[in-house]
Amino acid sequence: MTDQVNEVIQIDENHVIAERREKLKALRDAAKASNSAAFPNDFKPKDKADTLQKTYAVQDKETLDPQSIPATVAGRMVLKRVMGKASFATIQDGSGEHAGARIQLYVARDEIGEALYENFKHWDLGDILGVTGRLFKTKTGELSIHVSEIKLLTKSLRPLPEKYHGLSDQEIKYRQRYVDLITSEEARATFIARSKVVSAIRDFMIQNEFLEVETPMLHPIPGGASAKPFMTHHNALDMQMFMRIAPELYLKRLIVGGFQRVFEMNRNFRNEGLSVRHNPEFTMMEFYAAYTDYHWLMDFTEATIRAAAIAARGTAVLSYDGKEVDLSKPFERLTIVGAIQKYAPQYTLEQLNDAVFLRAEILKHGTKPFDHAGLGALQLALFEETAESQLWQPTYIIDYPVEVSPLARASDKNPDITERFELFITGREVANGFSELNDAEDQAARFTAQMKAKEAGDAEAMYYDADFIRALEYGMPPTGGCGIGIDRLVMLITDSPSIRDVILFPHMRPEA
């Protein structure tokens, strides 16, 4: 551990916490005196707030009350109303669709005894309680537990956010996600939806005979994408290693090995900027299927995304940022030039095939294309400037130029373009796939070209991966492969404006 890691961040203390520490001290003393625990762990809840609500809230008071149905629950006290010799409190227990179901407690002095009631009055919002009692309905018809036994299970030392407005400070929501999750049903719902998306995709892949695999996160040579890697060091081997930027080259080695269909859903790491749609580590689902091509991939990717949306939301017709996104219909497919013609019709076909014109036009948009950029790369750059952000409904852009697709199979009809697509939804790239290049000699030549680009200053150009070439030399069947950005897909499905809203612990600078 370095000194930097050992440096404890200064944690705020205040009078509220000081008072709670005093209460905890009293609790410890009392526990010691009675030979019991200050943080007892022997209370086992038998019921869940959500189940109780669903089962008994429908019964009317006259039917419910006389049955004296027993209930034993545990949860965090989130509301408390003391009225002299009786009180109401509300606990939240983590059950239910959004993991925040609540049930009201009625705590009467005459029922639990004077001494315990006095203690209860000083318990705080945020404390975790275990209670036993009988179900009844109040005058206003709210299902409640008439408490006969109540126990403080965990003393909370820190005050919860304001009970009505909750937590609104974005920074605290991200840094202290635990507080966000306690107080925000929306946050809990988002992460539950994320979990459903992930398991729906996994189920869908397995149903379609894909084998889930795990390939290295630590790579001796970063590969499979054009990106800047994180570097690290292995002490025992005394070698430099890279956090993976993509699993692609390992997954294709598995296709060489004879697995027909593989997928991996896990983290990639890219040492690049942070933004509303970039986190340094992000989750990608990559899959490879032998004897398929990019046409098949597009159909399959579409079906996967549709299944994920339906699993998480119950529908493939979504709303994002107030506008509809329809995943239920077949996704549109456009070439790069076709997309420019559709979304930026001011350009003539002649202009779009004029490298000099394109270069000038791209410069006008404030981007400087690489000196060695060919016609295809220039068309792609213009597409990115003029059309990409307008691709709101799901749209596949196809036929990417060879020069920007070093791992993709070239078209048999036109050697300058590849059998590649990218999927855009709400103006953002969500997936990228292609017919894989399985000609080892062609791949070796492409790697050599990438190395030259790297030497010429392109920091994101790929390395030459000799073992990958060796694998291809054994022969890889014709294969289709695709990566789906899970975080961005979850953003879409949960209508979240920022990638930080769908990552439990997004990366932040250290606290000031």
Next chain:
RNA sequence: GGGGCGUUAGCUCAGCUGGUAGAGCAGCGGACUUUUAAUCCGUUUGUCGUGGGUUCGAUCCCCGCACGCCCUACCA
């Protein structure tokens, strides 16, 4: 990296082109045995993000820095 906006009590927020801060919630004390953002009475709490500058005097004006959010650039 560049630009814009923000940072006031534990939380949610006021604070009038300058006179060293308020409310609600939470807490504490009191009343109250069917409340529900309980109510009523009383009450504690702030290096006003941070370091400079201007000024008799700065939460307020100016500059730097930190952190955050948004846009932009690289990218998925």
